[in-house]
Amino acid sequence: MGRNSIYLAIGFTITCLLSGMNLSRVSVDAFSNAINYEEMSMAHNIVQAGTNFACNQLFLTPNWRDGYTNVPFAGGKFTTSVGFVVRGRDSSWIQIVSTGYYPADRPVDSATIKILLQPSLFSKFAYFSNTDPGTIVWTTGDTVWGPYHTNTKIYTNGNPVFNGKTTTYQGISKSNNSDKPQFNGGYESGVYITMPSDLSSLKGKAQQKISGVTQGFYLNTKRDFYLNFNANGTVTYRADSVAGWTTTTLSAFAGPNQVVVIDGGNLHIKGTLNGQVTVAALSNSTTKGGTVWVDSSVAYNTNPLTVPTSTDLLGVVATNYIEIKDTTYNNTAAGVTIQGALFSMNDGLTAENYDTRKAPSGQTMSIHLLGGVSQQSRQPVGTVGSPGTGFKKSYNYDTRMLVTAPPSFPTTGAYEILEWLE
């Protein structure tokens, strides 16, 4: 009896211990599972914080490259490195690599974020203006494709549609309380983007020499410069209105930097571009130049609307106006085609004699723009009426500009995130 009782007690004890151990193991596993996820999440949150700190520093101080090393944060720590990366000929892109660890004293979990930033370019905007007069409003029926920014207010009347990301500095001014502008790409106010006060960077690219070889085309002149793009990848140019024409390949003419700068004179352009180039007319203290004249349509050899893989890219930069010349080529029912990113530092895109010019047949003319306009202020290109004068606007956005840009196109001085990998 006594011995059997002892055996029975021992048997129960062993059974209970085994069951308890099993239950305990399952509980511990469940707990470990939860802890692992918590630690992983913490490491991820820490690395996100570290990356945000780095981005903030970089936005405040664009030349900040110090990074962070083992910064304690939320029970963990993070390390962040900041450095240039080279993409093609462009060495101005920045990569931030941040790693977060948790917990700090015995880091068992880590997470890494890699982001790539590029200089923020004006070419990404479908529409950018430094000042917008209150007399020009976006109304019902107006549709803007691509990013939009103004450093003043956006003036609306009715229900215009903005399909790209829309940012303003001073908010929205509605003509009526019932107005409902539609922002399909998101809206943000309080954003100020500084308009550059000089274009010396572009000039530097045109003047740059490597091993004695000029990397762009630079001409200091008081005269007008005429540049025709040819569909076969060549350009034909002359240095004034009476000089002889010269034809050469675009790559030989614009150099490796693919930049053409006429300093002090005006630049006249037309033709079909096969390749990539940024052309500019800069004014200087002694001359009145700095205007780019669109003598006739300027189009891509491969239209990105029909062939999205097109690599043709045009940047047009002017200190002063980008102006559509009052010529017979432009005054037709077909209107004028401009394919490229336009940047006017002091003025904007306008049309010569916009208040009197008409197509010979009396039909309405339009500006068929594929690209974007960044300008100091909105300029008139026509007048309304039956019939009106000048041009109507038919603006389309070149979505390639979101991820690529004409060579050495003016930048905002800040960086923007191009890709974010977690």
Place this chain on the structure above:
Amino acid sequence: MGSQVILDLIASSLTFGTLLLMAIRLNGGVSESSQMYNGDLLVQSNITTVINMIETDFRRIGYCANPANLPDPTKAIVYASDTAITFQTDLPISSTNMNGDSVIDVVKYYVGSTSELSMTPNPRDRILYRVVNNKPPKGANLGVTQFSLVYFAGNGTPFDDTLKTPVPTAQLGAISAMQITIQVENMAAQTLRYNTAKFDNQYSNAFWRQVRLVSRNLQNR
């Protein structure tokens, strides 16, 4: 022998019977607890598996190792409804190399109907499918009973920036953040005979909600 022995036999039988009942009760209780804990562990493992997969994929929306290959970042989300989403991304080369191969992938998440899993005791579980580049859907029964998505737009609308679903194509570019809700339940019911005082739900479950998941590639232009 005699009455004393009979009494001893009766007493020992009663004692043994009581001990046997206790043992059976103990065994039943322990088995049930073990099953319950294992079920909870399974549910918890399943939900962390689902979460890891979703968080990894969703945070990569709009990413491409070569950004030039993503022609329009505002179109990174192709379709968005409250139970399904299709987006463009560049999936990791391997589980150890999280970089993409610069080729855009189209990933679709959606949940199947409950009738697809009619063989499981749980009437609410359904398969969460993940489809890559229109290949045959891959799904595992992880006991997902709820997969819902809410989309938010940074469009300046005060107090309520929730987008109606399915999000119209024209507004897909406005999505700046999303809320993801997932509930996972045990696929098999637990018949609680011994521990009924502890639980009032036969299907152990786990609930997870990411209140605002942001893919930084969505609003980076």
